[in-house]
Amino acid sequence: MTGPKLIDPYGTPAGADPRGALQSITLDLDRTEGAAVNRMKSTHLEPFPDPVLEVPDELRRSVIVSSVDYLLNWARKSSVFPLQSGLACCSFEMISAAMARFDLARFGMEALRASPRQADLLIVAGTLTWKMAVPLRRLYDQMAEPRWVISMGVCATSGGPYYQSYSVVPGVNHIMPVDVYVPGCPPRPDALLYGIMQLHDKIRRYSLSGQAAGQE
Amino acid sequence: MTTVWSGSALAEAIEAFAPDSVESSGGSDVWLKPESISTVCEGLKNRSEFRFDMLSSLTAVDYIDHFEVVYHLTSLPMNSSAVLKSRVGLGRSEASIASVVPIWRGADYQEREVWDLMGIRFDGHPNHKRIMLWEGFPGHPLRKDYVTYDQSIASVAPGSAGNPEIGNADGNA
Numbered sequence: 582m583t584g585p586k587l588i589d590p591y592g593t594p595a596g597a598d599p600r601g602a603l604q605s606i607t608l609d610l611d612r613t614e615g616a617a618v619n620r621m622k623s624t625h626l627e628p629f630p631d632p633v634l635e636v637p638d639e640l641r642r643s644v645i646v647s648s649v650d651y652l653l654n655w656a657r658k659s660s661v662f663p664l665q666s667g668l669a670c671c672s673f674e675m676i677s678a679a680m681a682r683f684d685l686a687r688f689g690m691e692a693l694r695a696s697p698r699q700a701d702l703l704i705v706a707g708t709l710t711w712k713m714a715v716p717l718r719r720l721y722d723q724m725a726e727p728r729w730v731i732s733m734g735v736c737a738t739s740g741g742p743y744y745q746s747y748s749v750v751p752g753v754n755h756i757m758p759v760d761v762y763v764p765g766c767p768p769r770p771d772a773l774l775y776g777i778m779q780l781h782d783k784i785r786r787y788s789l790s791g792q793a794a795g796q797e
Numbered sequence: 798m799t800t801v802w803s804g805s806a807l808a809e810a811i812e813a814f815a816p817d818s819v820e821s822s823g824g825s826d827v828w829l830k831p832e833s834i835s836t837v838c839e840g841l842k843n844r845s846e847f848r849f850d851m852l853s854s855l856t857a858v859d860y861i862d863h864f865e866v867v868y869h870l871t872s873l874p875m876n877s878s879a880v881l882k883s884r885v886g887l888g889r890s891e892a893s894i895a896s897v898v899p900i901w902r903g904a905d906y907q908e909r910e911v912w913d914l915m916g917i918r919f920d921g922h923p924n925h926k927r928i929m930l931w932e933g934f935p936g937h938p939l940r941k942d943y944v945t946y947d948q949s950i951a952s953v954a955p956g957s958a959g960n961p962e963i964g965n966a967d968g969n970a
Binding site: 607608611612614615616618619711712745746747748 | 924926927929930931932933934938943945
């Protein structure tokens with residue numbers, strides 16, 4: 582850097598680093614973070630295929646829907662714990678859906694978990710930027726299977742109004758497989774509830790012998 | 798009601814303590830020479846006739862052939878406000894101006910934002926780095942000649958002729 586002598590108004594010891602005292606602490610962290618973002622941006626070029634559960638007709642005859650499946654799926658769909666992760670304005674609709682008026686508790690979902698280890702459902706509520714994509718993918722990786730993902734709102738689904746922006750992911754399915762897409766900008770809580778019920782329907786049709794839930 | 802300094806009156810008052818620092822004035826704006834920004838801002842903050850103790854906003858505009866850094870100043874004790882501007886990077890050369898963080902600490906994040914999105918370097922800034930985009934991001938996206946390289950158009954590499962769907966700043970495809 583050229584120009585006048587560095588003056589540090591924050592009182593951190595000067596002279597330790599030619600880039601300035603604050604930068605000597607933070608710039609290496611920033612570089613590591615930036616490298617992770619660039620790596621994700623250059624590798625996640627294609628969307629993940631949506632996990633589709635339709636069973637072909639010839640297979641359907643040979644699959645036995647056991648009562649174990651039924652019981653297990655009933656238990657799973659009746660206690661889907663969402664991860665508490667709001668990214669943008671959609672998260673307020675998600676919060677509203679969890680509160681008394683719309684009341685997610687009716688579906689056994691009232692406990693929005695603060696830890697991904699305890700969560701089954703990731704509701705991507707809002708605009709996903711490339712900078713946030715790295716921690717969000719880490720959260721997804723930390724969730725135990727079976728796990729499900731709802732893409733809430735057009736920003737998460739395709740980039741929405743920020744499509745072709747320099748900083749927004751063109752659809753969260755570039756980062757992780759998505760089970761249910763909820764359109765809207767933002768979707769009303771009823772729309773989110775409808776999406777959640779579609780997910781319940783999807784969970785109900787999982788089979789132990791087939792593809793495990795939430796696998797890529 | 799906050800008094801707004803007129804450009805000509807402010808230019809005259811600045812010339813009185815910092816001669817040869819004003820480029821031009823008009824309306825409620827004063828255009829300063831970029832090399833005199835530190836001297837003028839320090840005077841505007843400390844001198845008893847101005848006492849501009851608050852920097853309300855620091856931003857920048859891209860005028861294709863040059864950039865303009867805009868300072869909005871407010872004086873709480875005098876209940877007045879003023880607008881300073883400075884042209885930098887003429888002919889789209891490497892743009893830089895002296896930092897005003899030593900004078901108003903509130904300029905810190907705003908100068909980093911201008912550097913991040915517009916690419917104007919602030920000499921003497923204590924922590925001169927990107928604030929919103931990540932380290933390693935190519936270019937400065939609020940510049941008029943910035944072309945987004947969307948992933949769905951993966952064939953266009955940075956540095957090539959331009960994005961066929963968006964076109965570049967000259968309107969050529």
